[in-house]
Amino acid sequence: MFGMRQNPAFGNPSxxxxxLFKSKKGAAGKSPKHPExxxxxNQSTLDAIRREASAVAADxxxxxLLREIGDASIVLLGEATHGTExxxxxxxxxxxxxxxxxxxxxxxxxxxxxxxVRVSRYIRAMQSAAQDDDAEASLRNFRRFxxxxxxxxxxxxxxxxxxxxxxGRQALQDRIGFYGLDLYSLRSSMEAVxxxxxxxxxxAAKRARARYSCFDHFADDPQHYGYAASFGMNKGCEEEVVRxxxxxxxxxxxxxxxxxxxxxxxxxxxxxxxxxxxxxxxxRAMFLGRDESWNLRDTHMADxxxxxxxxxxxxxxxxxxxxxxxxxxxxGDARATEMGDHGQINLGQLVRERHGKEAYLVGFTTHAxxxxxxxxxxxxxxxxxxxxxxxxxxxxxxxxxxxGNFLLPIRGRKxxxxxxxxRRLERAIGVIYLPDTERISHYFHADIVRQFDAVIHIDHTRxxxxxxxxxSWQHDExxxxxxxxx
Numbered sequence: 001m002f003g004m005r006q007n008p009a010f011g012n013p014s015x016x017x018x019x020l021f022k023s024k025k026g027a028a029g030k031s032p033k034h035p036e037x038x039x040x041x042n043q044s045t046l047d048a049i050r051r052e053a054s055a056v057a058a059d060x061x062x063x064x065l066l067r068e069i070g071d072a073s074i075v076l077l078g079e080a081t082h083g084t085e086x087x088x089x090x091x092x093x094x095x096x097x098x099x100x101x102x103x104x105x106x107x108x109x110x111x112x113x114x115x116x117v118r119v120s121r122y123i124r125a126m127q128s129a130a131q132d133d134d135a136e137a138s139l140r141n142f143r144r145f146x147x148x149x150x151x152x153x154x155x156x157x158x159x160x161x162x163x164x165x166x167x168g169r170q171a172l173q174d175r176i177g178f179y180g181l182d183l184y185s186l187r188s189s190m191e192a193v194x195x196x197x198x199x200x201x202x203x204a205a206k207r208a209r210a211r212y213s214c215f216d217h218f219a220d221d222p223q224h225y226g227y228a229a230s231f232g233m234n235k236g237c238e239e240e241v242v243r244x245x246x247x248x249x250x251x252x253x254x255x256x257x258x259x260x261x262x263x264x265x266x267x268x269x270x271x272x273x274x275x276x277x278x279x280x281x282x283x284r285a286m287f288l289g290r291d292e293s294w295n296l297r298d299t300h301m302a303d304x305x306x307x308x309x310x311x312x313x314x315x316x317x318x319x320x321x322x323x324x325x326x327x328x329x330x331x332g333d334a335r336a337t338e339m340g341d342h343g344q345i346n347l348g349q350l351v352r353e354r355h356g357k358e359a360y361l362v363g364f365t366t367h368a369x370x371x372x373x374x375x376x377x378x379x380x381x382x383x384x385x386x387x388x389x390x391x392x393x394x395x396x397x398x399x400x401x402x403x404g405n406f407l408l409p410i411r412g413r414k415x416x417x418x419x420x421x422x423r424r425l426e427r428a429i430g431v432i433y434l435p436d437t438e439r440i441s442h443y444f445h446a447d448i449v450r451q452f453d454a455v456i457h458i459d460h461t462r463x464x465x466x467x468x469x470x471x472s473w474q475h476d477e478x479x480x481x482x483x484x485x486x
Contacts, residue, residue: 048419078331081429083372088154116180135159148466196269302350336450369461373433
């Protein structure tokens with residue numbers, strides 16, 4: 001999750017200051033490629049946006065975007081924050097159209113694999129599903145910070161739609177799934193592997209339990225493990241998670257003659273073993289360097305997406321089509337951003353490199369409004385006021401176009417590519433939002449025409465409604481004086 005403790009670039013001002021200093025100084029002490037304050041709106045740029053943009057209504061059918069997507073089989077839908085109602089609602093509507101009109105097979109999201117598998121079993125009405133009576137119950141595996149990211153009313157509405165849609169499909173392999181791409185679930189993924197093996201091969205379950213016991217001293221905090229392993233305080237468990245993954249995947253032919261339900265369960269378990277292997281590497285790397293851990297995480301997301309496409313395609317006898325939900329920082333091509341200049345790669349870049357024009361990347365932006373976010377890691381959700389975008393940002397340029405909410409196609413639009421060819425500041429709000437240090441904490445330079453294939457701008461947005469309300473999240477709008485000094 002963008003802005004998470006494990007990726008401090010946009011949640012830790014001191015780390016962000018260091019990165020900003022490096023970007024300004026340059027590799028050889030030269031002046032920066034993107035000095036601040038000199039990329040402002042001009043009339044020709046505004047006119048180009050107004051000519052190419054299409055207005056987007058509150059509950060738009062997104063016909064124009066579907067035409068732009070064409071035959072792409074991997075559609076990546078971003079978000080500028082992890083707590084904006086309109087972003088979730090628009091992505092849900094677009095995903096529904098892709099499923100109903102273009103035959104997409106699944107939604108893959110920036111969330112942990114075992115948590116989303118429970119949701120997927122519910123919406124696909126699988127016999128192995130937990131006894132969940134409704135959509136909200138299917139989200140109960142989401143127990144850790146940030147709860148609001150998936151435990152919110154927009155996600156509940158999407159799950160209800162997916163279950164209703166699947167009710168008309170008799171074959172299990174034809175039912176739409178909902179899957180997680182992330183790797184934070186070290187403990188729960190290991191437990192899921194053992195539970196599966198206990199059902200199909202108790203002796204293999206004993207061996208898995210013995211291998212995973214290497215983590216027992218670290219209870220439920222994998223960051224303690226990562227710290228200890230990184231600094232030589234313990235031997236580490238890398239060999240054990242690799243051995244278990246090899247054991248799970250060694251007999252691939254075992255899955256060839258399984259029915260659809262059994263094949264799904266085997267795939268879910270194998271993927272949990274991959275999560276455990278990659279999570280172990282991630283938690284070791286997170287204390288050694290931000291770029292290395294970020295790259296491990298996004299490579300895992302891309303590999304999980306490819307594994308999911310292969311599994312669904314094998315069951316359906318045709319190439320799978322998947323829509324992906326993640327933050328703009330994961331969806332937009334990293335090569336077009338200052339993070340890419342520093343060596344980071346991301347999901348959008350990897351999908352483009354691996355799949356070319358089969359991929360279509362959609363970013364989302366906003367100028368002002370409210371957002372659900374926290375002030376520190378692992379603290380309650382708050383309803384916060386979003387500071388109006390900076391004058392030298394892409395968000396302010398879109399606001400100044402005076403269109404309100406709109407779709408801006410980029411791919412193949414020479415006028416837009418020419419008008420927006422210079423890098424501008426772009427805002428990213430993750431699970432933490434720090435308005436008082438916003439330039440340092442939440443802005444970075446990006447070339448938006450290389451970053452995305454299209455952008456949806458929603459000028460004034462509202463905070464996402466969490467299912468788990470706290471005293472820090474109020475029903476009413478935050479006062480105009482919040483935060484102080486604004």
